[in-house]
Amino acid sequence: MDEVIEPNNNKPNEPAPKQQNKQEINRLLSQEKIINAAQQEFITHGYKGATVQSIADRAELPKANVLYYFKNKENIYHAVLQKTLDMWDDGIGDIDINDGPRVALEKFINSKIDMSFANPSASKIYAMEIIQGAPQLNEYARTYQRKWVREKAKIFQHWIDNGEMADVDPENLIYLIWSTTQHYADFETQILTIKNQREYEQEDIDKVKSFLLDFILRGCKLK
Template sequence: MAENKKQGKQSNIRAKSQEKILDAAQQEFILQGFKGATVQSIADRAGLPKANILYYFKNKENLYHAVLEQTLNMWDEGIGDIVIEDGPKIAIEKFIAAKVKMSFTYPSASKMHAMEVIQGAPHLKEFARTYLRQWVREKAKLFQHWVDNGEMKDIDPVSLIILIFSSTQHYADFEAQILTIMNRAEYEPEDIEQVTQFLTDIILRGCGLKK
C-alpha cells in the first residue's frame, strides 16, 4: 500500500514494458535458444527499439535470468500441494491434475525449463537444485508413509514422482510432436480433461489404487 503511493503512471509504464519484454524474450529464448535469440529479435517481437530492452535489463544474460526466474516461480505456484490427510489416491489425483493443467496453460514455462535442464541446467543456481531435491524428498516421504501404512502398493515414491513429472510435462514440451502424431493444429480445451483422466486412470491402477 505504502509502496503503491509512490507508484504513479511511470511505475506502471515500467511494469508494462518489462512484462512485454519478458514475454517476448521467453518466446525467443524457446524458439532460438539463449545465444540464438538476439536482443533485436526480442525487441521486434515486443514492438520496442533494441536500446529500450537494454534500458530495462542491463544485458541479455540479465534478461535471461529474469525470464528463468519468472518461469520457476510459475512452476512452483502451479504444482499444487499435497498433504498427509489426502491419502494416496487423492494426492495422486491432485498432483496429476495440477501438473497437466500447468502444462496446457503455460507450455512456454515448461519448455523454457526443459531446455535449461537438457543443456545441463547451466543457469540454475545451486539454490534451485537444492530446493527441488527437498521438495521431492518431502513428497516422497508422504508416499512412503502411505506405503508403510498399507494404503498403497510398495512402490518407489521418487520414481513415482518422476513418472508424474515426465508424463505430464511431456504434453507441454513435446507439444509439436504430439500434435504431429494426432495430426492436429493445436490443443483443444477438452484435451486437458482427457489427458488428466487417462494418466490418473493408468497411474492409480498402476499403484493398486483402482481395480
C-alpha cells in the same frame, strides 16, 4: 476558523501517487511483454542464438527499453526461468500428508497438466535448460528441488508403509508424473502433428487428465 491545510509529504520532484501507480503498471506490463517475447526467442534460437535486439523486435519495444529493465541478455534469461519456477511453485502447491495419497496425487497431476497446456513455452524453456546441463539452474536443482523431492518422497513412503497405496518407488513416481505431464508441452509440435491439429482442444486436455489419473492411480492401487 482558519482553513486547515494538509501537509504535502511528497518530495518536490517526486511523482504524485496516481502517477507512480501508472508508472508501476507500465513497468510491469513492459517487463511481462519482454519476458514473453524472450521465451519465444530462446525456444526458437536457444540462449546463444537469441539476441537482445531480436527480443526487443518481438516485444515491439526499443532495444534501449529492454536494456533499461534487464541490463543484458543473461538477466532476461534469468527472469524467464524465474517466472517458470514461480509459476510451478504457485500452481503445484503442496502435497499434504493429511489429504491421503489419492487426493494428493489427483491435485498434483491435475495442476501439472493444467500448467503444461496453459504455459507450454515455460515448460520448453525449462526442459532446454536441463538438457544443456542446467548451467543457470544447477544451484536450484541441488538445493530447493532436491529438498522438495526428498520431502515429498517421505510423505509417499509414509502412505506406503501404512498400506494406503502400492509399494512403488516414491522418487520415480514423482519423476513419472513430471515427465508424463510435461511431455504435452515439451513435445507439443510432435503431438499436434500426429493428431493433425493446429492446437489442443479442451477435449484433448480432458482426455489426458482422465488417462493419466486413471493410469497412475491404478498403478498405485488407489482405484
